[in-house]
């Protein structure tokens with residue numbers, strides 16, 4: 001197994017949470033999670049490895065409200081006290097830290113870390129960060145043997161499913177939190193492939209005609225927020241999953257109503273209800289196709305009672321169960 005590509009800028013910090021006792025019956029996330037080492041392994045179920053992507057440079061470039069660089073620590077703090085009912089091991093590999101204008105270099109570092117962890121047989125979880133996190137995720141996924149292919153096996157068909165009020169298909173001179181999926185489409189085209197991209201929760205008034213036209217030109221599949229009944233979303237996701245081998249799931253927390261997820265750069269006036277988003281997570285987990293996931297756009301500066309961080313933690317917990 002290839003593990004040499006792995007690296008993070010900051011080693012994992014200790015996790016904390018309520019202590020009810022030792023042993024399985026009392027276990028919470030903070031007691032179950034261990035620092036990742038190249039030898040970290042699990043006999044049965046694929047282990048999960050958490051990596052933080054401390055970046056809000058993309059949000060700044062996209063004229064948003066900065067603060068998402070502190071989100072990985074906030075999500076870990078919300079995960080730590082949760083009761084641990086998972087059948088898999090989870091490891092923390094630390095953070096990739098973006099400072100100032102080095103967004104692109106940070107995305108490449110995080111991408112190399114994710115590729116190495118995927119090639120070592122892990123399910124990877126990248127905690128953003130603004131939605132520029134998604135391009136780091138893509139670099140990791142597209143660079144993994146599963147998608148790239150190898151002498152032994154052809155590359156698998158990749159699907160990118162985004163839960164988001166926005167397309168993030170902006171055509172800008174510099175990469176930002178508003179551009180990652182157009183960057184992916186261009187990278188896939190350069191590799192002779194098309195980007196298989198779907199979005200659940202698009203807010204019509206928050207995406208211009210240009211963005212809808214770009215989505216149509218690229219063949220993007222999407223559901224508007226007002227059309228996100230539980231049944232419609234389940235059918236949409238099932239159809240998307242049927243035509244792919246492996247899935248990269250990205251959750252932009254502004255897909256949720258502002259009352260549920262106030263701690264984001266661009267809170268949603270409408271939003272997709274949490275039970276519907278949670279059901280997507282269960283559907284994706286049950287599919288067995290989930291290769292990699294990320295959670296983006298949490299801004300702890302605007303959160304209320306850690307509401308948004310707790311929702312992010314709960315969705316990660318659901319996806320790994």
Ligand SMILES: N=CN[C@@H](CCC(=O)O)C(=O)O
Pocket residue numbers: 062063064131166167168170177178206265266
């Ligand atoms: N990741 C960012 N997405 C949105 C932000 C919209 C806003 O700030 O209102 C976008 O660029 O479209």
Ligand SMILES: [Mn+2]
Pocket residue numbers: 164165166252254255266
């Ligand atoms: Mn968004």
Ligand SMILES: [Mn+2]
Pocket residue numbers: 131164166168177252
């Ligand atoms: Mn987004």
